Amino acid sequence: MIYFDHNASTPVRPEAAAALQAALAGLHANPSSAHREGQRARAAIERAREQVGALVGARPDEVVFTSGGTEGDHVALIGAAWAAEPRGRRIAISALEHHAIHGAAAVLERLGWAVEHLPADADGRIDPAAIESLPTDTTVVAVMLANNETGVIQPLAEIARRATARGLRVVCDAVQAAGKIPVRRETLDADYLVISGHKFGGPKGAGALIVGAAAPLEPLFRGSAQERGRRGGTENLPGIVALGAAAAAAARDLEAEHQRLLELRARLESGVRAALPDAVVHGAAAPRLPNTVNLSIPGARSDHMLMALDARGVAVSAGAACASGAVEPSPVLSAMGVPRELAVCALRLSMGRDTTAAEVDAVVEALTAAATMARAVTAGAR
């Protein structure tokens, strides 16, 4: 199977797997325990905190370990909104956000908050100027760093500059960006940065929320004082240790991988353009993650393509899967103004560490063959 779905999840790095196994085998104590065994466990967590901080340009004490992106998004958005409640009960999220941010916003809506939406342009970018037109009682704005579907990188530093000038707290879901492009929390000026381990070679179920030193945080999980009172519950020690190892390896490889993937992306896109001249790459005009290509082959519906590619040993994602697993037009592409008939043909191809040029060429070939069959199904249905 050629795996081109690394944005969904990418294989665990050997360093992370080794760290995980070592922790399972040798670090059984509760990190909160006072004895030496507990202190050993605590030390492993604190080392991981340094490694994760180093990946995203944050101080170790700004790192709060979580179960992953969804938890991080919830704690950041809800916690920031709660902390700022005296100034207003209104937040803003971009039209491109991940389901997790939409879910957290829905929690706030249920508690009486109003939710504004920042529109996207045709290239899949949020216009920083949109910050200026938010109502004055807005307290928090959430804009992701790189979109999970298109890979488009948002002008976050500019958005955060304008938001901060207006006194807004900035929540940045950096789940797809971390480990793929350089991420420096301070440069971005985001108050909260959310990352997830399994997107850059860590295990599933381990992630982190980076909270700027000046930013307030209202914990969601309370009752015990782990993570300095910011996230109650006994730490997922093996996961955290592996997350740290993955972060260190990702930071080490970042520059070389970035360059290598950019070349593969160019090879993939030029291959597709040559074989399927009417294919459309979404967000092509914007800066994008080096590993992600979101494209539509007109007339070749995603659900047909998924089956045909799977039968040919190629794993990709469709635009967006709904709860049933069927393919529906992606809200992200809709927000970019992509017409429905093109949006239902969207495929996300996302590459990773093990992707080779030969695989890229094989995927182009498989796409071409699958498109011929998928188009025949569509034509037959008319």
Add this chain to the structure above:
Amino acid sequence: MSARTVLAAMSGGVDSAVAAALLAERGDRVTGVTLKLWCYGQSPLSPRACCTLDAIEDARAVARRMGFPHFVVEAEEIFRARVLQPFLDDYAGGRTPYPCALCNQHLKFGDLVARMELIGAERLATGHYARVGRLADGSVALRRAADPTKDQSYALALVPYAALGRVEFPLGALTKHEVRAHGERLGLTVWDKPESQDLCFVPDRDYAGFMERNLGETRGTGAGDFVDAQGRRLGRHRGIIHYTVGQRRGLGLAAATPLYVLAIDAVANAVVVGPRAALESEALLTAPANWLLPAPPADGARASVRIRYHHAAAPARLALREGGRVEVRFEQPQAAVTPGQLAVFYDGDRVLGGAAIERPLAGTTGAGRTTRAAAVVPASRAAVVAAAS
């Protein structure tokens, strides 16, 4: 037999689950698919309906258990255009539709057949109780299931003949009891799942309510007159979508002898009622027919004809009319020939073809020459429409 690549349609119910599982067990390379037809995610309907997320999850669990891949395919648009809209139009036109036949024709044996190419499938398998066989002359025959109580050949009469040669019905020789036993033996969680007797998209059988509430349908919902065969007004009806030919219950009409719905006149918004004897017809005319034969049969051919799902086939002669229509002339008059239902033509066990009934033909006996058991007449519209697929 050697292993084949099979696309297996899986509704989430026990029948299609066992059908797919049996093929996987014998070594076929099975890919399961569930058609997403309607109302997922926002369903106000019962969770046991075959169109809900639960059904997809059930199908997926079977695929996981048997170790084959499963996909959900988007078919909502084609379902609306080819099944739901004709269903509504039939009701509005005073007919009593049989949507399962259209779903089989356009989705399971239309859309899915087209999708076989995607995975290079040689066969399409479903959980229908029917059999497909190849005759000595190389032609393909659709036959009734071995278990007459489960036979679904009636619902398959509109399947394109070209598709039939690529179809597989693994349950055709089994009884329901045996199917459930296989399900249990294979460890499928759906093995004892209750059977749905309803249309998958209207699980509560309230078709009129479904059309008005969910689809905003206004045609056929206005009150109008009950009239007798001479056009005399006998009372008021609640809207023609509430009635079907042959219906006796729920008319709310007082009369010396029981009254039955004889016909529905959508143009006049009238429901024609009369005595039991007036329900009988000696003949009917169909819409253009679908033949499950290499070529249509000879004019005047003999056949047994079923005019609804729960109808014992009646001997008749088939006359071919213009535009592919068929005039069916029964040896004995038949009660409640209902426009919109299928007339399905059999030669013994073999399905020759089928077509939607357009109308009964004049020559109704009127005088009550034959009196059949009242049980052959449907008690309500729901009973007719929902006869399982």
